[in-house]
Amino acid sequence: MSNTTDIVAKLWSLCHILRDDGITYNEYVTELTYLLFLKMLEETKKEERLPKAYRWRELAKRDGLDQLDYYKRLLLDLGKAEVKDGLVRAIFVDAQTRLRKPTNLKALTSSIDQLDWFSAREEGLGNLYEGLLQKNAEDKKSGAGQYFTPRPLIDCVVRLLRPQVGEVVQDPAAGTAGFLVAADRYIKDKTDDLYKLTEQQGHFQRHSAFIGAELVPDTHRLCLMNLLLHGIEGGVDLADTLSPDGERLPKADLVLTNPPFGTKKGGGRPTRSDFSITADTSNKQLAFVEHVVRALKPGGRVGMVVPDNVLFEDNTGRRMRTWLMELCNLHTILRLPTGIFYAQGVKTNVLFFQRGKTDKANTKSTWVYDMRANMPAFGKTRPLTVDDFAAFEKVYGRDANGRAARKDEGEGGRWRCFTREAIGARNDSLDISWLRDTEAEAEEKLTDAEDIAAAIIGHLKAALEDIETVSEELEINEAEGAAGLSEAAE
Template identity: 30%
Template sequence: MTIQNMIKRIQNIMRQDAGVDGDAQRIAQLVWMLFLKVYDSKEEFWEFAEDDYESIIPEECRWRNWAIDHKDGEALTGDDLSDFVDTVLFPTLKELEIDELTEKRKAIVKYVFEDANNYMKSGTLLRQVINVLNEVDFTENDERHAFNDIYEKILKDLQSAGSAGEFYTPRPLTEFIVEMVDPQVGETIADYASGTGGFLTSALEHMEDQIKTPEDQDTVQRNLIGVEKKPLPYLLAITNMILHDIDEPNILHDNSLTKNVRDFNDDEKADVIIMNPPYGGTEEKSIQINFPTALQSSETADLFMAMILYRLKKDGRVGIVLPNSFLFGDDRAKLAIKEKLLEEFNLHTIVRMPEGVFSPYTSIETNLLFFDKTGPTKEVWYFEHPLPEGYARYSKTRPLKKQEFDIAKQWWHDREENEHAWKVSIEEIKKRNYNLNIKNPNAEDGEVNQKSALEIIKELQTSQEEVFGIMEALEDELK
């Protein structure tokens, strides 16, 4: 059974339930069940490895004791299953007793259920969903790593970025940023808007060959840090980290912007910061006052950018995704943030991404900024990511692929100007009043500002494909 088929089967079952309203609730419903199943699989391993292991979950609430259908006619279903989930399972897990001595791997059960809900009204349909989930064995290594495909699939099914601009970051993009920043075992690696943990799991996979001993594994587990404000992606991130053998994930359910940036000590700073902060969101005055007056902004992405300037260690490295508006923005806060960035950090590379990378969530054009804390910027290298031949833009049906970064990787360590790459001195940037939105001077005439008739036709075809895709999704929803 493929992951796509599994998710489609589950979604089709949930669509029949009167209590589940829309994609967001379907995903939230699926995620708490996935967490309990995954956690039960990890507990099987902990029980095998540790003679004295005791679960924090009461026996009747462990997945193995209520969710497995042994085909003997005794499995909970119908009203009995609904009553158990609503009156026993959820109240028990929400009210688990923990304190400062509780192991983190146990305490996370309470954390992830604090904001979880059971939306399904039909116990019969709920049993059907559980039975489909039980077809996946997360104790098997291949199945565990297939969880990446599960959460990517269900997140892609969310057609809207939401009011605060959160959206799924394509895995090829997270892998490219991580490879270029090159995190090492022993370094503190952080994502302060970690979402479902995509950057952190990419960092884990990047360091896989570096991890030689149990001590290395412990070091990585201790030094991998995430912070996520929203409950659903937080739950997904916790589940994802557990499946990557991070038994005690350092993922905080919090807002990274709530602490005064002047108060960060060395222990709260990171060697490597990799992230894609939300765009378009607005922050209240109570958040803005955590920043120096010149850097105060209502724009969420600006504040995240300012915050990481205070949380990067000496010689530390950053790879971050930002919208075009940060590059050309000339309001007071953006100018102050860019001035601080260029005077105190080395902004060595900006990779300019084409339109559609984050389709279908947003058409905003984005950039990958790479900088380190090794001294002021002297020059900025730009690299314009080329679209594959025949593409007018990326889209839902024509997404970004990993191999399309090969040309940038080949250029990265032996930099020369070419049709994709150019450099700009800090003096030129200052003359432009810190406007970093600099077009490719090496592009063929007209390539930047003009489009051929063929390109326009291809764009129209792509838009038509997206419209058809949306119509099909609506048709499935109505069915």
């Protein structure tokens, strides 16, 4: 076991203390983040970012009710406008602790102090924090996996799309910043941790290269903390991408994202003035596709996780796909196996496309890799690994925009090419499969109780979303029919 893994396990064990104080699973990491932020600033000698009155030693040396009262005051004051450091202010805005027992706070501060911080610094505090986020996501009771993209998938997409120095990388649904951190790591590995860059280039990478938005306040805190520990200063706003906030995000050279599944909360529509395709739908995935296309610079590229309904939904969905293939070269689709996200029954894909220099006929053909049929039952007992993507990465090729030499493997293989004309004959449906789908058989092999429960929940959620989509399409059809009758009467 590596030192980082060992420390993550010890940090996760502190959740027993939090649970003893009535703190729920989905609040664990947020509560630990406040304390870890203070401690990690001490360990990295960056405490000048904090007011002198609110530093780790001041908290750790106290006891009893005095410590708990001090901690509550610290959380309140660090989120106020008077705090000069914007990142500190953003992490602590509206922060509050659920801790009620002074003995539990003392147990937490003492346990954190006793961790092997020398080893943690050697292996990277960012890696330590990412390990904690991953541990939280793997625990299905926390529900965190709903916004946590598996690291092997993130790393695969980043390797294929090859982020470059000087590029603006955007994630409009940043979650805990997994995609942005992986893109940053990829660039640092190619530039000796940025030391090969000029001072100006290095400043751009730390302060301007990575941008995005996250809607959920507690997730946004985790995101900012993760970015900070990887040497990235901010860049992700607490914002709703499907509102006018999304219009203000800078144009990107590269978009890496896994937007949330389901309909927009409360059935609301996007409120973007620049949306023309999805203005009348509450389907968040379709709206995010429109955002991503509009966010790209000419020649910009994308790796985007979407559920199956984006590939086959009629009406707005079909218009979206037609529009996408006109403006962009949709060169590759990866059909992902089920069971790799928290919601087991959700079927997902990765779309790889590039914005054209013009707005016409950019997609000539689309390659599809089926990683879903005849695959193992992924879950707790069989987690997704980097090796699972090796065959796909090999056929994808070394060109980020899908221009490497490729060979169709025929009906017996996983890798096929479909012309734009063939897709048009399918009414622009991209839900293309040719291998016998053994998904049901794979789920029957699940043995872990949490995996089985997650599969059932996933199927129920997917069914509910399908019903909502059908209901919405009926409403749209009725409205269009009424409009048509009105025009005829006139």
